Amino acid sequence: MIFKNLQQQPPDKILALMTAFKEDPRDQKLDLGVGVYKDPTGITPIMRSIKLAEKKWWEIESSKSYVGLAGDPAFSDAIISLVLGNSIPRNLIASAATPGGTGAVRQGFELFKVANPGVRVFVSDPTWPNHISILQYLNIPFETYRYFDNETRGVDFDSMVSDLSRAKAGDVILLHGCCHNPTGANLDKQQWKIIVNLLNKNGATPMIDLAYQGFGDGLEEDVYATRLIAESVPETVIASSCSKNFGIYRERAGLLMLVSQDSSKRNINQSMLAYLNRQNYSFPPDHGSRLVSIVLNDKDLRSDWMSELEDIRNSLLNLRVQLSNELQKISGSDRFSFIASHRGMFSRLGATPSQVEKMRTEFGIYMVSDSRFNVAGLNNETVPALAKAIVETGV
């Protein structure tokens, strides 16, 4: 009886909301939970460029045989360019395709453990809950650093710097490259420069989780911090996801990149990434990453994809401004203006768990219990309903 000692696991908080929402019989319900983009009609569409790439690939794909342990090199090259531009010589970057951004995060964590069994990973308080869950599963000690100021709903930068100064060489500092999940509050350029100085001082290794490139201030703007860090410190780890910016969530396409100081270290890192993939699942999935490289390497598809992504980004920004204005109007105060200055798919509202619960039971509005809501779950008609619920629950 091998399974007799297994314990029931609590459901993932974010994913459990998806089920609860589906089971709610009310017509007037609003899903602001899981981080998937939805158009104004509530659909998560397949991007035009992806559909065309799929057609193109269907016509020319001639084999389903294995590709390589690190995935298709064309995918790696395309994502390295998208994320790092020309900021780093290619012979310093090791990379491997992974099943989605979560796969890249997981492989990165495993690599830390192999590299330094005494590693500690510093994560922002709060961070994406699955960061913590995976660290716990892998038995990797972690520490939190203060990040979000509950009063201003911005970054508590002084506390962040003070907590991160405890990290030392052999530790890892996990940073969100843009569009911080779950808060929506981000560092400015000056603050990123201070983080770079701090990393150079304490020798900790930065790991950048980049799941929303193109959702914040633009494709290039959203990798400002990633490029700055990768150029300025000896080693950088980047976990990039294609789920959101290519809308290919279920295809699972991500890339783990390791930037090192010299090409012989890079070669060792490359062999480690292939080895780790082999131990965990052998070959990473190919279909999603193939579509991404087709889009990025075709002039027309790439420009169409960029305009689709820009439309998504602008729609999020418009919804932020609308909601912030509506809240200003009905609450008569500016206390919700942070919603317009946050970036990405999410904002943390700052509501208590019981206020979040009340929004769900009384108004049919679903958000994560820490009051993170998905801006993309809104549209012109539902913005006033959310604003009303926020004010009436006393947030």
Ligand code: LMR
């Ligand atoms: C989210 O934070 O909602 C997304 O990253 C989806 C997930 O896997 O949790």
